[in-house]
Amino acid sequence: MVRLSSVMKLLIAAAGAGSLAAGSALAQDGEAQEAHYRLFVGDHEQGIVRAVEVGDGASAGEFRIDQTPALYPSTSGKTVFAVQGDAGKVAVISTGILFEDHGDHADLRIEDARLLPTVIEGTKPAHVIEGSGTIAVFDDGSGDVQLFPESQVLEGSFAPRTLSAGPAHHGLAAPMGDFTVVSVPDEDPEAPRVGLKVIDADGNQVGDIVECPAVHGQAQSARVFAFGCRDGIVFATPGRDSSAPELEHVSTADLGEDNVSTLKGGIAMQFFLGNYGPSAVVLIEPGSDAMFRKVELPTRRVDFALDPARPRNAFILTEDGQLHRLDVLTGEIEESARVTEPYSMDGHWRDPRPRLAVAGEHVAITDPRQGLVRLVSTDTLKEERTIAVEGVPFTITAVGGSGAVH
Known part of the structure; x- marks a missing residue:
């Protein structure tokens, strides 16, 4: 018998309530409702992003x-x-x-996608993380961080406002109100x-450094950030009354060897899904x-x-070409199906392998x-159709949702 935590029991109703994807809401009676999703696909061999x-x-x-990109969608999807x-x-x-929010529903407007004139430059820009309305x-x-609104x-x-997080290193920065959680190099x-x-708006350290060996990977869920460490997870929780975020390390030793280094954060429910080796x-449920x-x-x-539309579903692709739906x-894992030929994880980590995005x-x-x-049904895990994409399609992200169309 599977036992659900008290928090998950409270949230299960929300999970079944329907779509909470970006811009998704119920239109008022009598208004036309439309769903629209657009994919952005990065090419593995050339510096091209194709919208489909x-x-x-x-x-x-x-x-x-200029080169094969890592793709990061904003929270708004704009x-x-x-x-x-x-x-x-x-x-x-x-x-x-x-999407234009009207409280009980959102209006949907579709325009041409376009490359904006702004180019963010740096020595070697890496992670893009959004929090509290700041990117x-x-x-x-x-080791610098550029902070700005979308x-x-x-x-x-x-x-942008630029802060120094310390010497150059493969790091990260997560905005939390007037503060930013940043990695600490060796x-x-x-x-x-x-x-x-934690650093404040002037770049000054607030509180003590919290150990998180080989910190890598982060996600946000319900205003809480989680960060992967070699020996556990660090949670960053917003402080009370505009005070600094609180950092807490929790060990994952009971899970055995390996560690978390990639994280995704739930939207309609507070949870995280991470790799473990x-x-x-x-599955990580704070508290x-x-x-x-x-x-x-x-x-x-x-x-x-x-x-994002069906919060209890997660999808995992394994190297044998099978797609698994995790509740x-x-x-x-409640269902699995073969969706691609096998893609071995041996070889270089940057070799072209499939990537996933959920679009409605x-x-x-x-x-x-x-x-x-390949477009695979979230319900049946059967391939419904394919879209031919020039070049070598690799990284992918999906943007869209449903809204009222006037």
Whole structure:
């Protein structure tokens, strides 16, 4: 018998209530309701991002940049940040999917996607993290953090606030109100990070450094950030009365060897899904008596994604080409199906392998060898159709939702 935590029991109603994807809401009676999803696909061989309409597979734009990008969508879905670390640039794409909130519903407006004139530059920009209405771009090459609201890149008025998190290192920065949680490097710049600290709006450290060996991976859920460490998880919880965030390290030793280094955060429910070594994932519920639930996979994991519209669903692709639907409430894999040919995890970590994005009723899966994006039903895990994409489709993100159309 599967036992749900008290928090999950309270949230299960929300999970079944329907879509809470970006911009998704119920329209007022008598108004037309439309769903629209757009994919942004990064090419593995060239500096190109291609926008594709999920509905009919039509091109929504092709944007030439400097190198193969990592793609980060904003919380609003208005922009996608295309990080090109070795080129020292971050390009910004306006997705053309816009939602106007009216309380009980949202209006949907669809425009052309376009490459914005603003280019964020640095020595080696890496992670893009959003929190409290602020976007942070961490520069591995300098240790600096650029902080700005999304409106600055949309309006062409880019004027970031720059803080130093310390010496150059492969790090991260997570905005939390007037504060930012940043990684702390080792004295040896080639060694892994040693922990996390909080800095204020002037870059001054607040409180003590919290140990988080080899910190890597972060996500936010219900205003709480989680960070992966070699020996556990650090949670960053907003402080009371505008005070600094509180950092707490929780050990994952009871889960056995391996660690968390990639995290996704729930939207309608507060939970995190992380990797745990190559062949398992772990469900993380802050504050619960059973905080960690490890889920073993049949083979090594290639990629995983959460479903924003159906919060209890997570999807995991393993190297044997199987897609698994995980019920995050029960912690059980409830269905699996073969969706691609096998993609071994042996070889370089940057080799072209499939990536996942959830777009409404479909899991969109890039298939680099075949030059396709496969659209698989979230309900049946059956492939419904494919979209041919030029080049070598690799990284992918989905933007969209449903709203009233006047």
